[in-house]
Amino acid sequence: xxxxxxxxxxxxxxxxxxxxxxxxxxxxxxxxxxxxxxxxxxxxxxxxxxxxxxxxxxxxxxxxxxxxxxxxxxxxxxxxxxxxxxxxxxxxxxxxxxxxxxxxxxxxxxxxxxxxxxxxxxxxxxxxxxxxxxxxxxxxxxxxxxxxxxxxxxxxxxxxxxxxxxxxxxxxxxxxxxxxxxxxxxxxxxxxxxxxxxxxxxxxxxxxxxxxxxxxxxxxxxxxxxxxxxxx
Numbered sequence: 145x146x147x148x149x150x151x152x153x154x155x156x157x158x159x160x161x162x163x164x165x166x167x168x169x170x171x172x173x174x175x176x177x178x179x180x181x182x183x184x185x186x187x188x189x190x191x192x193x194x195x196x197x198x199x200x201x202x203x204x205x206x207x208x209x210x211x212x213x214x215x216x217x218x219x220x221x222x223x224x225x226x227x228x229x230x231x232x233x234x235x236x237x238x239x240x241x242x243x244x245x246x247x248x249x250x251x252x253x254x255x256x257x258x259x260x261x262x263x264x265x266x267x268x269x270x271x272x273x274x275x276x277x278x279x280x281x282x283x284x285x286x287x288x289x290x291x292x293x294x295x296x297x298x299x300x301x302x303x304x305x306x307x308x309x310x311x312x313x314x315x316x317x318x319x320x321x322x323x324x325x326x327x328x329x330x331x332x333x334x335x336x337x338x339x340x341x342x343x344x345x346x347x348x349x350x351x352x353x354x355x356x357x358x359x360x361x362x363x364x365x366x367x368x369x370x371x372x373x374x375x376x
Contacts (some may be wrong), residue, residue, distance in 0.1 A: 147315060148254050148315050148316070148317050148335065148336065148369070149253070149254060149255060149310050149312075149315040149316070150254065150255045150256075150257060150304070150305065150308060150310050150315065150316045150317070151249050151254055151255070151256055151257070151316075151317040151319060151365075152257045152258075152259055152300075152301055152304060152316060152317065152318050152319065152329075152334075153256070153257070153258050153259075153319045153320070153362065154191065154258075154259065154260060154319065154320030154321060154322065154325050154340075154343075155258055155259075155260040155262065155267065155270060156260070156262070156343075156344075157190075157191075157320075157321040157322065157340075157342075157343025157344040157345075158239070158319060158320050158321045158325070158340050158343055158362060159238060159239055159242045159258065159362055160236065160237075160238060160239070160270055160274070161235070161236070161237050161238065161239045162229075162230070162233075162235060162236045163235045164344060165226065165229050165230070165233070165235070165236075166194070166226060166262075167186050167190070167344070169222055169225045169226045169229065170186065170189075170194070170197060170198070170201070170222060171186065172225065173198070173218060173221050173222040173225060174198070174201060174202070174205075174218075176221070177202075177207070177211055177214075177218060178207055179201065179202060179205045179207055179211070181201050181205075185201060185204065187344075187345070187349065188200070189201065190321075190322035190323065190324060190344050190345065191261055191295050191320060191321075191322030191323065191324030191325050191328075192261050192288075192294055192295050192296075192322075192324050193261045193288035193289065193293070193294030193295070194219070194222065194223075194261055194262065194263065194288075195215070195219045195263075195289070196288075196294060197261070198215060198218055198219055198222065199212070199215055202215065202218070223263060223265065223266065226266060227265070227266065227269060230266065230269050230270055230273070231269060231273070236270070236273065237274075238274050238276075239342065239361055239362060239363070240361070240363055241361075241362070241363035242362050242363070243276070243279070243281055244363070245362045245363060245365050245366060246276065246281040246282060247281060248366045249365075249366075250280075250281070250283075254317075255283040255284075255308055255310075256281065256282045256283055257282065257283055257284050257285060257286070257304045257308070258271070258276075258282055258284075258285040258286070259285065259286050259287070259288075259300040259301065259304065259328075260285075260286075260287055260288065261287075261288045261294050261295060261324070262287055262288070263287055263288075263289050264287040264289055264290060266287075267285055267287045271285055283308060284304060284307055284308065286300050286303055286304055286307075287300075288300060290303070291303055295322075295324035295325065295327065295328040296323075296324045296327030296328045296331055297328070297331060298328060298331040298332035298333075300328070301313075301316065301318065301328060301329070301332040301334065302332060313332055313333035313334055313335065314333065314334070314335035315335055316329075316332065316334045316335060316336075317334065317335070317336040317337075317338065317365075317369075318332065318334045318336070318337050318338065319338045319339075319340060319362060319365065320338075320339065320340060321339065321340040321341070321342070321343025321344050321345055321350075322343070322344060322345055323345065323349065323350065323353045325339070326339055326350065326353040326354055326355045327353055327354065329354075329355075330353075330354035330355075336356050336357075336372075337354060337355045337356050338355065338356065338357050338358070338359060338365065338368070339351075339353075339355045339357070339358040339359070340358075340359060340360070340361060340362060341358055341359065341360050341361075342360055342361040
């Protein structure tokens with residue numbers, strides 16, 4: 145197998161199955177303030193920091209001058225809505241065989257990290273609910289509100305590398321379901337950038353962005369890495 149030391153996974157749409165709730169929460173929060181957003185606009189902000197997503201979507205609306213000063217309160221309303229859903233809704237699960245993939249990687253000396261455009265509060269809620277940290281399946285996690293800028297900037301991956309004592313970006317795998325994930329991996333210089341098709345983006349939406357491979361789900365990552373090792 146190629147000498148990878150760290151795999152960085154996105155959460156919603158990649159490892160966390162939640163039926164697109166995050167984007168419905170964005171849409172409904174904006175509708176409450178008279179801002180209607182279409183599918184193309186929502187796709188534009190997939191995988192990005194949600195405060196910045198709201199800033200961008202509001203900024204594109206005719207109500208921008210009135211609403212942008214209220215951005216902090218609107219963002220909190222979004223967080224409250226999403227927190228209620230993620231805390232109790234039975235639709236929130238891991239994608240099939242996600243835990244198996246994490247375990248397979250760690251058994252081979254590859255550290256597992258999560259990164260996300262969610263706030264730290266939301267990320268911790270999901271990690272605790274799914275039991276990944278308490279089960280020893282992940283090494284660490286980071287949220288976009290813990291760094292200077294979220295995706296597509298490379299700061300989350302750089303911070304994870306520093307936290308885990310990894311200095312070579314070519315030993316890092318980035319896996320995600322949104323264009324911002326692929327761009328983040330590319331901007332960080334990751335040795336392997338993998339797009340996941342089972343989440344919020346189609347093949348056509350992902351294949352135009354920098355990547356090495358597209359797979360149907362994170363369950364396919366062990367086979368991909370095994371094949372790469374055999375090819376090497």
